[in-house]
Every structure is written in structure tokens, then in C-alpha cells.
Amino acid sequence: MSFLPRASSFAGRVDAMFYTLLGLSTAVVLAVFITMLVFAVRFRRGRNVDRSGHSHRELGIELAWTLVPFAIFVGIFAWSIALWVDMRTPPANAATIYVIGKQWMWEFEHPGGQREIDTLHVALGQPVRLVMTSQDVIHDVFVPAFRVKQDVLPGRYTDLWFTPTRTGSYDLFCAEFCGTDHSRMRGTVIVDTPAGYAHWLATHATASLAERGKTLFTRFGCAGCHDAASAVHAPHLDGLYGSTVPLADGRQVLADERYLHDSIVLPASEVAAGYAPVMPSYKDRIDEADILAIVAYLKVRGKDGETSHDPR
């Protein structure tokens, strides 16, 4: 990893572990090689040395080289899990950026509505959480300089987070084979200073993602049922995000991005308790980018700064 910059808060920790393991492995390889070499020279055929005694079994030695590696493995495991749990637990202040993979390009949507293709701008020191989905096959976001990687699946959201710690441009690769131009499905992550990033956001401002979602919410007719004024008995969506939803089959689910997404494309899967499963599926009627915008809208709907249709 000598040429590979350490550009995220994980990079140093991952590398420390990598080099520790590399050191351990090298020591083991050398130890075994040297032992083999010594034995090979000392006991080569035709050499007059003491070869007496049986080599049936030495329980002590064998237990030692069973249990010692095992103990070392458990240690490495514990270390790696501590890091892994951190990698899988985004902090509360992480900025959410949406990612859509499609054959063979990356689309990024910032909360402010800025959209980019194959380039992702992020701010130095600001934790970023990528919420990702695919329009077609499985892709994978891989930023070697950040030491992060996560598959991007169709039909569900996966996520990934990092804190950039060094400004510059870094490679982004698709790491899961996705068809003909897999090797061209590359992008660039540009880590800018907070000021530079703010400037970039300002110069690329459009309607925010949530605003676009709100427009779509009306255009696709969602408002027809889900507004308070509607005659249809449909769940109210204000403040839904982050709440716990009791389902018709007795389960309870957290209303996260996955739930909102699935409720749009597969409404029958998790019907909220007390409602009839009458909502049609919007799969193939709304593309993933628009669903993301609607999800972004639902996340702020009914909160401060959002003019809800339902003032209650």
C-alpha cells in the first residue's frame, strides 16, 4: 500500500492492521523456511548424522502449534471486529449522499439536489454516509484510498461511510463484475476543503433533493392518497422516517430508507397495521433516482422548514 494514499479516518487503522498481519506472516514464513532449510541441509541423504528415534507423535508440540495459532487468530479476529463494527456504524452527524449504480456509470445525489456523474465531491473532515442502490445488476463502490468497499444491489439499499482526512482526487472503482464495461465503471472522489466544498455546492445548486422529491410526490399521484385531505384511508407520512411501524402481520419495522424504498416498489411486503394492501407497486414506473428523491422528501416531510400539506 506504499503508493496508496491514506485519505480517510479508516485508512490508518486498516493499514496498521495490514502491516501487523504482514509482519506476523513474514515471520511465520521465514521461520518455516529456515527450519526447512536447516533440516534439508542437515539431514540430506548421504550425510552421516544421527537419525535415531521415532517421530510418531509429540502431543505437547502439536497441541502447542494448534493452540498458539488459534490464540493469535482470536486476537486478530477481535481487532478486526472492533474496526469492522466502526466501519458499519455511521455517526449521527454523517451527511447522506445517495448513489445509484447503473451499467456502467455512477450517479451521485447530494442532499442539496446537486447531481454528479462519475465524480463525487465531499468535504474534508465531514463524515459522509453513502446510501446506495443499483438500477440493474450488482455493482460495488470501492475507494482504495479510503479503504472502503460495499456492494450496490438492485432492489435494496446498502450503505457505507467514511470521513475524508486528506484533500485530493482519488480513484473510485466498481469492484463487482457487472458486464461488458465493468472496467470502465470508474469515477473520482474529490475531497475538498469545507470552504471549497461549500463553494462547489453553491455553484451547482439546483432544487434540493427533497424539493425535487416533493414535486415527484405530487406528479406520481402519491399525494392523492397520502395527504391528510385524501378520502383514501392511507398511512400519514409526516415524521414517518425513523419511527417504528407496526405491520399488519404483527412485526415491527424501523422506517429507514430501505423501508421507504420497499414500500414504494414492493408495497405488499410490509403493510402497515390497520391499512388495506391497496397500494400498487411503483416498480418500473419510477426510476431509482426519483425514488431516492421521494425518499429524501419523506425524510424531511413534517419536519421544521418543510411546509407540510398536513399542518397537524
Next chain:
Amino acid sequence: MSPTTTRHAEQFDDAAQQREAATFGMWTFLATEILFFGVLFAAYTVFRTLWPDAFASGSRHTDLLLGSLETAVLLTSSFTVALAVRDIQLGGRAMAMWLLVATAILGVAFLAIHGVEYYADYKAAVIPGIRYEEVGSLAPAKQLFFVLYYVTTLFHGLHVTIGVLLLALMARRVRRGDFSADEYTPLEISALYWHLVDIVWVFVFPLYYLVGRS
């Protein structure tokens, strides 16, 4: 290796070793079979958890009466094949042959009843990929139920078909007098195979016909 010329095949030391090998081979084969069906049962479990309502609705679509009848037919056939083996063990022959014929006929009956079910499904348009006209919000997930139902029952049906042919062959060999009270390995392992076919059905039936029916 023809059993008419030698008592045991030349790679074996004696008939006992050959019998042991054949029986053990069949058990090993059955272990393989369980993993074949295991994939389908695992997929069933996953999707049933994912789509409980759709699967319950799919279950209600199956024909409980015919399904129960199939179960009865197969369980009876396992009984008759066991009786056939017992008869051979006791030195019988004619009785064993008729029991085997009866078992094979029960197997054919099972397939025929299944055919009736499939035809009803076709008329109801619930055969994915061939004629599937379910609509509504549950339709896609329900299709998964029917896909698994069809793959499982067709794969099981294939086993029944092979079993019927095997049993018919065994009936013929019994009639020819190939087996005696101390040499009946082919019959024994055929019966073993038939019991597997039966046991698999004992799992298929509740999963697809009973669970979530209420």
C-alpha cells in the same frame, strides 16, 4: 458383473461385502438427495419469512384434498414396498412380486393425481413462466411460491417416476427368481430409495399444503 453368472462382482471378496457396499452406496446417495431438496427447502424458508402473506395466500391455492390423497397414496406405497421386502426375507416370491406391482401402481396414481392438480393450476393460471395471470400486490411474491412449488414437486415427481421404473424392474426380477431370503440387495436398496421419495414428500406436503392455510 451380471448377477446370473457370479454370486458377486469380481471386485468384491464375497457377497457380504458386495451387499454392504451396495447398501452403503445407497445411503450415501440418499445423503446427496437430501441436499438437493435442502436447497429448495432453504429457499422456501427464506422467502416464506420474507413474504409471509403471499406464501399463505399461495398455500391456500393448493388443493388440500388432492394433496392429502397423494400423501395417503405414497405412505401406503411405502408400506407395500416394506411388505414386499419382508416377504422376500421370509422366502416368498409371488406375494412380493404383487406387492411391488402394487407399489408401482400407487406411484403412478400419485403422479396422476399430481397431473390433475397441475391441470387445475393451468386452468387457474398460476403456473409461473407458462400461464400466470395472478394480479394484485401479492402477485410477484406469490409467483415465488409457485415457482418453488413447481420446482419442488416436479423434482420430486422425477424421483417418483424413477422409483416406479425401478420397482417395476424389481417386480420382474422377483418373478424371474433373482432374489432369495439371503440375497436381495437390489430390492432392498430400491425400497430404501422409495422410502426417501416418501420421506421427502412428508416434508413437501406440510410446507406447501398446510402451513399458513388457516
Next chain:
Amino acid sequence: MTRAEHTPPSYLTDGNTLRSWLLTHDHKRIAILYAVSITFFFFLGGIAAALIRLELATPAGDLMSAETYNKTFTFHGVVMVWFFLIPSIPNTLGNFLLPLMIGARDVAFPRLNLFSWYLYVTAGLFTIACLLLGGVDTGWTFYTPFSTMFSNSHVMLTVVGVFIVGFSSILTGLNFIVTIHTMRTRGMTWFRLPLFVWSMYGVSLVMVLATPVLAMTLALIAAERLFGVGIFDPALGGDPLLFQHFFWFYSHPAVYIMVLPSMGVVSELITAGVRRRIFGYRFMVYSIIGIAVVGFLVWGHHMFVSGQSMYAGIVFSILSFIVAVPSAIKVFNWTATLYKGDIAFGAPMIYALGFVGLFMVGGLTGLFLAAVALDVNLTDTYFVVAHFHYIMVGGAVMAYLGGIHFWWPKITGRLYSEAWARFAAILMFLGFNLTFFPQFLAGAEGMPRRYHEYPAQFALLNVLSSAGAALLAAAYLLPIGYFLWSLRYGAVAGPDPWGAKGLEWETASPPPTHNFDRPPIVNDGPYAYDDP
């Protein structure tokens, strides 16, 4: 013991017609049939590998189109995994040696054995047909929904081919299990079995219990493509991760199908080269069985970044560390076997020691991948490619070739040129390391696998790798030459040219059709080199 007139003819001369070969029930002839066919597929897959390395010699995709490249690496993977590596040791050396080593006349079901070979050939024809019609571009892993909904290549033909070859594998495994259980000669108790036989037993268990899962999964893929239904397609309510779970439930144990037999072979080679009992026979046996069993529980480590839950990652990570313990035991025990040995460095021994070194590197890099936080960065890069090539090519292929050298006199009755064989073995070791070691570095630097074009910063490492591949190709071609030469001009070997122990060395070389004049009786454990 001179060969008198009444000596039964060797299996090679017992019938000279093509028919006598194609309809044979003799495990030794079936082994030869397999050897010829897998060698054919090895070179077919090797040509694909050469094309891949040629393309990657430069960063730009200038040799072939992206589509052709994708089809090339898919073909390489499918052929090498299912048509070479999996059948390599079990179906050639295993078929030939297993009955000999346990003092049997044949396997339990000789006709079934021949039938497996025909299944293999049929499956091979499907794969070749697929190649001739334009190939398949899904990768050997067939990930959905790409393979079911998006690929326009010949997925069906390949899937059918692999499905059929799976049955060949299952039937071979079944045959071996029954043979080992029921056909051991008098005195050949379980703990007197040579480790090669134990490794065949372990591998057969895996074949019988894992392969059906693959077969059924592929059948579901076929159903999806034929009928447009969606078990694995999220657009139809299905789950692509379920496919990965099923696939790796087979394909991880499949790694052990490739490497367990190598461990068996290497144990034979080292004991014969050292003329000493294996160190810790029982631990070696337990570790074979341990690997075979725990190997079933670690499939999820291929899926740490696939979207499975964090907790699944934790469980599969610790299990993957656990499965590494028995492999470590084996490496240490092989090394300890050298102590106080009478070590000769014939070609088989060079292969065996090469195997231990390369397998150790492959195994240790496996620890990097088992540590889930490191795997995140390394998976789907060339680090993984290098890791599994160290295990499969450095491990399995080295052991296979070492075994072929070791038992060549037994199989053919002739000795090959020792000098050429040593030269080829050393060249192979060097070429292999030059080819694959740079790939560890490229992967650690972040080069993703299955890339037709790649960023220029990886160019140097790839040039090194391609140069190594040229050496490796030469090293693989050499044995063809001196082996063919030995058939005609090689010195007559005699029953036991190495002074090795084991029942297979007690009969003539090449053995007669029924292996032994009279059933041998065993009085001691394997590798009794210290007994007079």
C-alpha cells in the same frame, strides 16, 4: 521376484483396442482416461489464462474487446475450476491409487466410475460448444441478476455443462466413500490408511454433500432464464444474495475439494522423500476431517461486502479463522517430518516442498481476508486473485504434478528424466511466484479484479506478472515432452523405484488388471520407513 511367463499382463496391455479403453471398468484405465481429458482442459484453460495475461500486459484494452476479455476470464475460470482442478487429483491419482492403497481389486462400483467419466466428457462437450458458439460472460460465479436477466451470452449451455460435471463429481465421491468403507484389505484399519486415502475420504464427503447444492442452484438459474421467473431477481421479489449464499455454500467447500487431495499427495511425497513416518499422523487425519467439516461453515466470508448483516460478517470471520488452524497444523507437521529424515531431493520432493511454501503463503494471505476489516479493502481485488491462485495453482497444481511425477513409474512402468523434471519443477516455482506475487501488491494497491483496462499505476506489476506467466507456461509444457519421451525411452522402473512404502509399491509397475496377485495383508501403519 522375476517376471515369469504366467505373470498376468499389466493393465496397460490387457486389451489394446480403443474399445477396451472406452468400455473399461478398470479404475486404472479410467484414471488414464481422466488424465488425458483433464490435461486437454488444463491447456485449454491455460490458453485462456495466457490471453488474459497478454491483454493485461498493457493498461489499455488493446488486444481484445471488453466483451471478449470477459468471456475469456469466464472460460478460464469455468474450465480450470470444474474441468481441471476439481477432478484433477481425485479422478486421476485418486482413481488410480485408492484401490491400490487399500489393497482392493477395484473401486466398489466400476461401471459407475466409467459412467462418471462419460458425464465429465459430456459436460466438457457442452462447455466447448459454448465456447464455439461465442462463450459466456458472467464470470465463473454466475452472480445474479447479471447471469439471469442481463447477460446475452450462452449462460444456459455453461450452466448445463457445470450441472452435469457436478454429477460426475458426486458419483466419484460416492464411489470413493463406499470403497474406503467396505473394501479395505485385511489389517487395513482406519488409522492405518495412508493420508492420501484419508484426503480422498474427506474430499468425497465434500463432493457428495456440497455439489448437490450447486446443481440445484444452477437448475434454478436455468429455470429463471427459461421461464422468466425470479428466485434470485429482486425485480420479481427474489433475492440475489440468496444465490450467493447457495453458490458459496458449494464453492467454498469446493476450494477444499481442490486442496485436500493436494495435502494427501504431499504427505505421501514428503514421507517417501524423507524416508520417515509422517509427524503426528493422527493430527494430520483429524485436520483433514476438520477442514472438510468446518469448510462447510465459512462460505459467508466471500460475502463480507455483499450486503449481508454486520453480525453475519462477525460469525463467518471467526469460523474462517478456525478453519485455518488445521491447515497450520499440517504445514508444521510436514516441516517436522523432515527432522532426522534421510532427505533426497527428487522432483516429487521439490514439488512437495514447493507446495508447502506456496500453500503457506496462500494460507497466510487467507488470514488477511478472514479478518473482515481487512477483507473490506482487499476483496474483489487482485489480492484475492493472487491468494486463491497460491492455493489452487501453487497448491493444487504443484501437488498434482508432484503426484504425477511420483507415481509415474507406477502408472507407466518407466522412469522419466530426473534432471529435466527437477528443472521444470524449479522453473515452475519461480514462474509461479513471478506471476502471482505482484498480484498481491497490485491488489493491496487497490486494483480490482476482472478489469479489462486498468489505471496506469498498476502497469509495472502487471508486466511482471505477464512475464512470469510466460515462464510458467514454459514450465507446464516441459513435462509433456519428457513424459512422452519416458514412455518409449525411459528406464524400466521396477515395482518400487523410490524405495517407498505403501501397498501400491508392492505390486508390479504397471500393476496387473486386478492389482495384486493375492490380497495383501497389512500389519503396520503407513510410512513404516523405520521398520526393516
